[in-house]
Amino acid sequence: MNLKELAQSLGLSPTTVSRALNGYPEVSEATRRRVLDAADAHNYRPDTRATALATGRAMRIGHVITLSSRHEMVNPVFADFITGASEVYSQNGYDIALSVVSDAEEAASYRALAAKRAVDGIVVHAPRIDDPRIDLLNEIGLPFVVHGRASAVAASYCWVDVNNRGAFRRATEFLVDLGHRRIGLINGLEQLDFAMRRRDGYLAGLSARGLSHEAALMTSDEMTESYGYLAARRMIGSDTPPTAILAASIIVAMGARRAIEERGLRLGRDISMIAHDDELSYFDNGGVEPNFTALRSSVRDAGRRVAEMLISRIAAPDDPPLSELLEADLMLGRSTGPALHAEA
Amino acid sequence: MNLKELAQSLGLSPTTVSRALNGYPEVSEATRRRVLDAADAHNYRPDTRATALATGRAMRIGHVITLSSRHEMVNPVFADFITGASEVYSQNGYDIALSVVSDAEEAASYRALAAKRAVDGIVVHAPRIDDPRIDLLNEIGLPFVVHGRASAVAASYCWVDVNNRGAFRRATEFLVDLGHRRIGLINGLEQLDFAMRRRDGYLAGLSARGLSHEAALMTSDEMTESYGYLAARRMIGSDTPPTAILAASIIVAMGARRAIEERGLRLGRDISMIAHDDELSYFDNGGVEPNFTALRSSVRDAGRRVAEMLISRIAAPDDPPLSELLEADLMLGRSTGPALHAEA
């Protein structure tokens, strides 16, 4: 069933039917009802391709997830982010085009997306410190919003980010205030902007409390469970182990906990840990008394914010860029406690 | 730059340019080169909407992920599945339309996808035992492939599934052979077909070895880390605890391990565990000697197979349905060992 057939079956012209369907005022309420009912009865929906071609709007948002040729990892955060974003999209009639590309073809794939006119806007995930995608997209002229920031990029652009620096600084100071002097950081890949900011916050927290940092207590890698395990094991197995650890994600923290328990230490007593918690659906970090003391910031909510911003950006591409900084809550859980040997 | 402009700039007709671009034989090699070079130089790509409208093919595959109104969980498996599928899609010129819908609007959303002519085919995720989507899609006439099966559905359809029943039976028998008599099953939601099959396999394994089952040793729920923890804690805290556990996923297994270690038990010595391992990128379960003895089956590979099958299905929608059963390997890791008190 297409528009023409529907119009014929109603004894109306395609024009009128289209107007009735799209809520134009030039059609009487009676006619509109009749059209709407008939459309419903025939399960008629305008062909998206034709609509997009005629209107020039694809009503589609592109999400490109990049696989590093070295790691080939899919960020588990993506699933929750997209769930949040999709809520907003569907309320506004948008849908999602997903592409998975290798880092080598990344730039080309953005160009292609624009040239093919497949999407109205793009969400940039996991920006690196000096991410070339931002200049690229600005040049192409495709509306976009960055989830995160790219500190070394001069251009202005829309972004939604968590206050990673502030959060990690706060967590660090909190641990110091509990008497911890040696605090390990098990960070994500520090090419990524958010990880760099977290380290900055960690360093700022230490120096605000008059402590110096130590290379052996800082690691950076892809945030897998086994990385968390290996990094924690190495730290706590050293001659001068940390009494507290800052973990970049719940997944990393779970690996670290494994190392801690394997060594016979008790989390929250022998050693403390604070994890960043994106509130992934499969890793609910407890309710009232979470397992991990955590910097909590819902990535699903971030998805919603990004989607809202992008939609308004598409509507007004020439307005000055928007940005939004989300704060992470420090949720006290069972994984932190006073340092045992504060004087040691 | 559109086709007409490109043609003009070359002094050719749109027809010839289109043919050159699409590899038709009616155009000389010299002209084709000239066209291809010009297209490259101008970064020209055919408008997808127009192409789709003209050809009738959207070159797009729909993936619908359903959020249960009760749980609102996004399966983390999805990210890896889509990565595998996307490899195949992009080789064949397809891209991905992702929609996230609540279970209430699920049927309507499939109908809409078909009516809007937005996709050429659909992948059905996480089928329930008696999943209505299969009959629905057959009725609509939209090509689809199910990742998994729906045991109670009579209609024939294309599917790719892991031999869950066989795998769990084998794992159960393996544990029995190690001397375990009380084996717990921490299963996924048993409305889902794969979980039901796993329980079947578990029960078949027990009865093949002459053992009976026990309700207290079988649980079913959404596969989160904390579910794994709670279920395991309850089992091992009972008067007659199991000496071995079968966990439905690595994530669940991590929760179970937490409960085990919290109780001061040593995994692989005091209690054994086998987990199903989808090889999620963020939970690499070791290499040569994995942490968990596991039923290993790559969900990314399943994504590839599903994508291949769907593409061939789209090409030949009236062929008899295809199906493929993948086997899971039983990988020996450090989480299993002989039962301590085989006679107890």
Add this chain to the structure above:
DNA sequence: GCGAAAACTCAAAGCGCTTTGGACGACTAA
């Protein structure tokens, strides 16, 4: 009861592509 405004409806053009059905030379075979 008349003219003008309001309410309703429509024909046709256009979005950017593919594809059908030729057209036009240049080449081969008889």
Add this chain to the structure above:
DNA sequence: TTAGTCGTCCAAAGCGCTTTGAGTTTTCGC
């Protein structure tokens, strides 16, 4: 030479929608 065959290319129709510009009918004020 003539007919037939390639090899190249093109004009125009059509995919299903939106939207402009206009036509027709109804309503209303005086």
